[in-house]
Amino acid sequence: MSAHVHEAVGGPIWTRPFKALVGIFTLGAILILWRLLAGLGATTGLNDGYPWGLWIAFDVVTGTALGCGGYAVAILVYVLNRGRYHPMVRSAILTSALGYSMAAAAIVIDVGRYWYIYRIPTAVTKWNLDSALLEVALCVMAYVVVLWIELSPAFLEGWRDSRWPLLRKVSSVASPILDKALIWIVALGLLLPTMHQSSLGTVMVLAGHKVHPLWQTPLLPLLFLVSCIGMGYAVVVVESLLSSAFLRRKRETEMLASLSVAASVTLFLYLVLRLVDVAYRGRFGLIFAFDRHGLLFLVEFLLFLVPALVLLSPRLRRDAGWLFRSAGLVLLAGTLYRFDVYLIAFDPGKGWSYFPAVPEVFVTIGIVALEVLAYVILVKNFPILSGHVAAASKA
């Protein structure tokens, strides 16, 4: 059954690229330490007008959307019952678990008074249920746990033949329990992203007139939700193609091609919603004002539209190069959309400006490096990537 489809990649860990990544991460770690000791003003470009910057817009808001691969594939496999995608679930869940864990780490670095962060989940009686950000915080915390549980069958399988008796014991005891409970955990893994990915949009509805009218809409939660699903499929495609290139694995082109149909459909849904919303709210004219914001909207829109069209073509989506390029564009589009709502189309008023400071950028790069390091360690040691995939070998 599906459990045997996955296999550990194996091979040495301590390779040259791995060492380089460790170096990059170390630099980031030092800068994080500096931020904690010297404060946010000394290490970031943040200010009272732009209190949220790169770490929130990229690491948290975009990072979790890039971590929607697990969510998007789970919708296909478990809800729509497309069993043939099953071999992709694990690696998708792994990228999600890493993306979300790093986003959580970035939140801790970003908040000013991190020593009170434990009060978010514990101060139940003080919860402000009006706050979309509280919803995001609680959901993300819960989802990180859920993702690692969803991934745990990989660890338990890996430990079945471990040298350590304790790990073998854990594996044999936990596996059957997990097998029974997993469906409800998977359901939670579908519910939580639906909630917080949409709430990430609601968060900026409260910023009201500070967000440019081409982006500000009560539909933000819906647009964030639909676009994150599109990004989720794209991430799976990119991750699969990259791991087949770098870890010398068989390409899953055929499966990715049909996955990209789902991406294309989702993208078109997003584009229709976006246009209808702008038109319905009487802001269509702003697009062709040919100012900074109008152009930004057009660029953003095209970035979504082009891959949606490319992936419609049965020929192009079977071409690994086109597949990779268009999936990359989807990720770029979703990223730009989130940057626009949180930063670029956000205007607190005259006199304020923001550009990420150098240490800020290197912290983000360091966090991404850590993510890649963890990915490499885990796929080399645990049965996560699909082994002899039927769909691919048939093709």
Place this chain on the structure above:
Amino acid sequence: MTVDRRSTLKVLLLTGTAAAAGAIPCAARERRKPPPDAVGMLYDATRCIGCKACVVACREANDLKPERGPAPNEIYDAPIDLSGQTKNIIKLYREGNERSYMKAQCMHCVDPACVGACMIGALQKREYGIVTWEPDRCIGCRYCQVVCPFNVPKFEWDKALPKIVKCEMCNHLLAKGGIPACCEVCPREAVIFGKREDLLESAKRRIADHPGRYVDRVYGETDLGGTQVLYLSHLPFEKLGLPDIGDEPVPEVAQTVQHGVYKGFIAPAALYVLLGAVLLRNRRKGASEDQEGVSS
């Protein structure tokens, strides 16, 4: 393998359902009224002479150190805006022949965006409707700064252990029977303290008594759902930096959306049960299909 139309349709349907669930139109929440004990301040820009006595008094009353200006040899206390060190400031608006002083501090909104934003209620409307900050409940996420339409809450960027800083209408002085320090020292009564309804009445009387002197409305009576600090001016309020964008409180739309989806937690709970049911059904009937999908 051909493009699976059924699967495509299903994705569309499912996403559409999730979409609809997120966009259920629902009754807007009721507009809030100022609390019965609401106090406030009335600033009359035509009376202010820009002496900044209020800025100094605010520092003393709130234990805030003077703030140097931006220029290298700037005079001792010359903040250019509200900041982590300055809760109250007098600014000068000047363009052509037009000029006016402007006092900025927290507006103590009737329906504050910051309070709606704050995750565990560090910022709340407490006694007298004053928006106060409780350090034990703040994790420094700065969402209040993102949403405040007046850019009032400030953050101590240069500190490793920072706080959110904003005017709390000298509630520590009110507790001892006093009034806010800025109102106490103003030599021209350009800013006065009182019950919000009294201040509103007196502001309207001034407009009636001096035709042509003021813009014919009191800023804060209804703006953004109303504020407890009220303004009179001879210039359009927008020029003084007060957003003139209607009466809708900032949290209204956002909370209508949020409550529409999360009311009683019914929708998420229902979705969870539904997902669980679908998954169970799929697992039972899907075991064979799954096998087929993998091996065919």
